[in-house]
Amino acid sequence: MKNIAPAISPPAGIGDNKPVNQAVLDWVHEVELLAKPENVFWCDGSEREHHFLLDQAMKQGVLIKLNEKKVPRSYLHRSNPNDVARVEQFTFICTPTKEEAGPTNNWSEPAETYSKLHGLLKAAMQGRTMFVVPYIMGPPDSPLTKVGFEITDSIYVVLSMRIMTRMGLIAVKRLGDDPAAEWNRGVHSLLDVDPARRFICHFPQDNTIISVGSGYGGNVLLSKKCLALRIGSYLARKQGWMAEHMLILGVESPEDKKHYVAAAFPSACGKTNFAMLIPPKHFAGWKVTTVGDDIAWMQICDGRLFAVNPENGYFGVVPGTNYRSNPNAMKSIAHDSLYTNVALTDDGDVWWEGKDGPSPKHAIDWRGNDWTPDSKEKAAHPNSRFTAPVRNNPVLDPDFKKGDGVPISAIIFGGRRSNTMPLLFQSFDWKHGVYLGATMASETTAAATGAVGQVRRDPMAMLPFCGYNIGDYFRHWLAIGKRLTKPPLIFNVNWFRKGEDGKFLWPGFGDNMRVLKWIIDRCEGSDGALKSPIGWLPGLHDLDLAELEIDHKCVDELLEIDHEEWKKELAEHKKFFDSLGGVVPDELMKQREKVAARFKE
């Protein structure tokens, strides 16, 4: 499918929403002089503009309209097969010194990088339309909310940003006419979608992002990983708040007592699923609601952490999504959604591995080729994604838009670990919790290009997303803890431990409610926990496993702390900290010694 489209000429009244802020006008003019587009299209986010762009995208083959009866008002997009996931090796943090970017980021010198990128952008939009997308991240009335402008030559990006953010006039109004106001500059061009000319570059000091050579997800929806996390984390540290790769969920008991929980799991490790969880029958009267499924911006208020979801849509993993695993996601993507890199059935529906029902006898796969159940290739790419508006989610939290955010009772860290890490445990205190986050590891997934299934350290699930020195990031976490009089309790979970047969020991999905329940009990002051060297563990009777068909042996294995495995794990923690070249705060080094000492008690 074509993802580079020729210029479009909009009818009168569309594409002319120029803001009054001179700083924005000057910047857009500069990029226009450089990239030499056929025309500039200023987006306003209106319905009329939406319909016009959809129509154009279909005419140009960027989107395929799906069967209106099966998935109303929804479309399929196929990205270039060389461009299907985030590219960490081509992602750069361009700070004046390498040290500011730190040991976990690719660094490149700002002046040189601007010059290289400007070279690539020179006349890059010739014959194309240059869209200017104004958007805000965060609820309209939140003090945390940020304004961004993304310039792009991809109509798919415009239509995706319309779902993922609050886009259009709302941002222009919020920015106003003060040329000194804070706003993010984002420049994106597809160029020729060649991995050899693919760079995702962040200039935190300039609040600027430049992304070239990709048309896919986190590489190009600059609001998401680029602004809300990489630039966001940099601003958060400077301004005293937190930008985290976390879902935010509400959990309400039958007695109407409500808690909010934030959870950091690496990419494709279960955030969207956890955020939309439906409790099993046994938990009648309990309800889980979604505030966010990927990113949390948190501020301190009255000694507590309060979180908002800066996004307005979900960019979620499609394969494995079905009415058994995640009915709320299925309902969220049943209409008004974009699908990227899934299969197209002969009757104009979408299909993917793990969808409910039998597989189709014939389909067109994500690359646009014929596919049958006998094909060796997957019909949908493992990192195929849906883009759906939050309003579609049947369990959207009523306080989703609350400007001050929702109070966080617990923070959960978790990764994909087939061994060592128990199903769940609780840290002894904030500092120990920061240590758990800092030493987190997970098996890599298809969300980023590269090998899948390799265990790597991914502190707070932010390894690919922290926009500055990871040592300073750890210090920021410790400093936040000192400002909290009622800090959230910190937990660690692992849905992915495997038995000897290589199968997951834990059923996961809705049954994760059982884990959540223990976490909520602990927040409510329950003393149902046993002390272990790595933290508090639930005793066998503290975990509600009623009506769950699970072998007792599995439960034992799930909660087991194997001393030999942990010896290796602690050695890995040390290796990781040492690999960071002395940036890790002493307080965390000491935490490691404390854990090691507890094993010897």
Ligand code: GTP
């Ligand atoms: P990003 O959008 O990349 O940040 O991913 P995410 O963290 O939101 O992950 P998501 O919820 O989309 O889940 C990713 C994959 O993990 C999907 O294939 C899910 O089916 C699978 N998954 C999610 N929750 C569970 C669980 O509790 N158990 C098991 N076994 N698999 C799960």
Ligand code: SPV
């Ligand atoms: C992730 O990889 O964590 C995602 C998908 O949420 S992307 O937006 O492509 O980064």
Ligand code: MN
């Ligand atoms: Mn994510």
